[in-house]
Amino acid sequence: MQSAGYGLVVVSNRLPFDGTVGPDGEPSWVRSPGGLVTALEPIMQEADGAWLGWCGAADAVIEPFDVDNMRLVPVPLSESEVADYYEGFANDSLWPLYHDVIASPAFHRLWWESYRRVNRRFAEAAAEQAAQGATVWVHDYQLQLVPAMLRELRPDLRIGFFLHIPFPPLELFAQLPWRRQVVEGLLGADLIGFQRAGDAGNFVRVVRRLTELTTRGQVITIPGKHGHSPRHVRAAAFPISIDSKKFDALARTPEVQQRAKDIRTELGDPKVLMLGVDRLDYTKGIRHRLKAFGELLDDGRLTVPETTLIQVASPSRENVGAYQQLRDDVDMAVGRINGEHSNFGQPAVHYMHHAYPPEEMAALYLAADVMLVTALRDGMNLVAKEYVAARSDDRGTLVLSEFTGAADELTGAILVNPHDIAGLKDAITYAAHLDPREARKRMRRLRRRVLTNDVALWSETFLAVLTAVPARNTHG
Structure with missing residues (x-):
């Protein structure tokens, strides 16, 4: 041998x-x-x-x-x-x-x-x-x-x-x-x-x-x-896990901090900025998230322009039929919500169907008040950990599907069953109006876990x- x-x-x-x-x-x-x-x-x-x-x-x-x-x-x-x-x-x-x-x-x-x-x-x-x-x-x-x-x-x-x-x-x-x-x-x-x-x-x-x-x-x-x-x-x-210390350091750079402020300004300084970041995959629960968000606007529990959602969905496996169908469904859902709830120059949902470099992602995480992770099944979900690693200001709230591996570790998150649309709507509303002291307490607990248990x-x-x-x- x-x-x-x-x-x-x-x-x-x-x-x-x-x-x-x-x-x-x-x-x-x-x-x-x-x-x-x-x-x-x-x-x-x-x-x-x-x-x-x-x-x-x-x-x-x-x-x-x-x-x-x-x-x-x-x-x-x-x-x-x-x-x-x-x-x-x-x-x-x-x-x-x-x-x-x-x-x-x-x-x-x-x-x-x-x-x-x-x-x-x-x-x-x-x-x-x-x-x-x-x-x-x-x-x-x-x-x-x-x-x-x-x-x-x-x-x-x-x-x-x-x-x-x-x-x-x-x-x-x-x-x-x-x-x-x-x-x-x-x-x-x-x-x-x-x-x-x-x-x-x-x-x-x-x-x-x-x-x-x-x-x-x-x-x-x-x-x-x-x-x-x-x-x-x-x-x-x-x-x-992720390289959490590297991501934390990236989010602390003056350039990323300034970009986060600019993002909010470009969006018209909404009172609550929500964010979803996923591969465009049927396991990620993007349809469920959009359904819940759209219904909250229909019900008047959230309003535009006070609340806006950025949905980043990077392309994925575009040769597989189920993914082509998902893209059509998401395009249609975003179009309906924006058609019914947007103001002139102020869409309810900003939908980006492409990937971004880490610096822009860190700025988006830092700009977002509420991170929505509604996967129907996910081995881990590293986006949830990236959001936490980026929040050195101890602000921001994570709404996290209980069907992600991350749910076992991230006990400071607001856990949801994404199949339960009524429950998901309640959780999103709760996160949007969470007391800042409670949010900081939750985020500190999340950050301790993510910064200690890194990918190394x-x-x-x-x-x-x-x-x-x-x-x-x-x-x-």
Whole structure:
């Protein structure tokens, strides 16, 4: 077995950098947004790490390269694999299934075969890059077969897996035609991390029902083969976070503070500015939020221009039918509310269908009196944590869906069931008129949690538990 290679290998569907080709035809790489690279970069540099993932362009074959002292190893995907493995099985089968079947999942054998084939390619690439006895950390629902495939190729490795989205209850997961293969794929890991204790519990229940394996609490025992000792797999919650100190510092800069003031001025200085920030995804509850806000204006409980809502919805998976329908629905809802309630030059809803850089997001968070997070199901929801990290003034109120992973941690938020439109309307009204002293008390509690439990602590905690797993011999 090879002795060269990297001591830590991270495997995710996408590399943490987006490639662009300059006028001279030479590729250059820009760090893509997201906290994962922020969390893992210092650890990877210290551990001599490599990161495997797709570069984001179909049919691109790119040699491994170095950026910011990290080794990046592109794993190629063909155009048909992007359609079948990624847009198909990952995002039209697994994503809706794992998000409470808010939209109906589609199951196609062709998609499954592509998923299996791509997972094998990722596993082989990881096996090639990992040093003897290395730690490999696999991420998310696109790569759930990789742990078992990798263990088969390299029994000497410590393998961790983290699921960034929810894991569904048995009654929903059981719909998946390839349910047993997915469970067996995940059980190739030594440690399986989830966002919430409930997700880890769901997984253990699925293991108990679909396999003959013994479980005790969080630990699943896999019998050893050929006289070898059994292997133990732990399924536990490791709630992810953000680089909260960096976001806090960004929101304290004079430029961002001034921009926040300018935003309010540009909107006509409303008494209450509400904000929603989401990917345009049916799991985010944007339709429910707009329905509640529109009805509050209809009822006269909120009025324009005293109250206004900014809804930022960045484009997402525009090739998938359910997302195209959602965009049409949101456009229509915003048009109706503005048609019925806007004043000249003062719309009730400012709807932005594009993404913004972190500086503008920090200014929006700082400008908003009420943050509305109404997801119908969300693994964590980092927008809620970004809002809290930005509020160094201890002002602002967070209305938070109880169906987000963040609801377990952010106990100073006003929790809501977004399916209960009447209850959601009451919560929004309560937040709009919350006593400033009560709001400050809630925000201080939220900030203590978010600033202490940052993304660096998350990655360190997961890797500490994983590296405590005893080293195994090459026969596994």
